[in-house]
Amino acid sequence: MQSANATLDARELNCPLPILKTKKALTGLNPGKVLTMLASDPGSVKDMESFCQQTGNELLESSANGGEFHFLIRKA
């Protein structure tokens, strides 16, 4: 599994905050670095796919664990 360079805890936040905070966290990273994002909003699964597709960042991993969602994103 890819190791992350930064972690963002967006649990308990609702749309569109997980996306907005992910964007902010990625801005602080250098290209190629990997961000781990944790969310509890079920909408974030589809939203993260769409966000990565639009922004060109790579969604390395998307997994669900109970009511929690984990994402690994590599900054473009």
Added chain:
Amino acid sequence: MQSINSANATNPTELDAWFDQRFEKKLAEREACHVPSMTIIATKGTLDMAYPPFILASTAAALGWDVSIFFTFYGLTLLKRELDLKVTPLGNPAMPMRLPNGPDWLRGKELKIPTSLMANLPGFQDAASSLMKKGMREKGVASIDELRAMCVEADVKLIACQMTVDLFDWKRDEFMDGIADWVGAASFLPIAQRSDVNLFV
């Protein structure tokens, strides 16, 4: 598809094929460097109707889009320095009414009272507004202040309708810092014309 050298293309059929190839390539290049854009016209100043423009604008900016919001009529309220937004059940029959507190048998149940009646109770609008704000905090929904600040940070252009300011005798210093422009319809429409998405809220 075989590549066609324009220098060798002497007959119309070959020229057509050469043009089609070039045209496809140019279109793809243009598509690749196109920055999507969105314009929103915000006309409502209630707590519930403040959400769509700010959610869509901040999200689009996070996706890398160019975004402008034109605030007109009651929408201009959303640019006031101090926000005190309310939601009203009046004329809003779809508004769900649930008590977040109280005895178990009542809590969380939808109250089956027409909103047109509830709207007439003194103090009801304030109560409904603070209940909605409380619900939003509990569900992790951002406040309008927060979303607005994120829009400013993400370079969303907040454009104020000058006519509305004059109409309601508002002063510019009642409004937040960072308003991109104070203009009229004729200045906004050319921006909207060039945008990929235009929404009226």
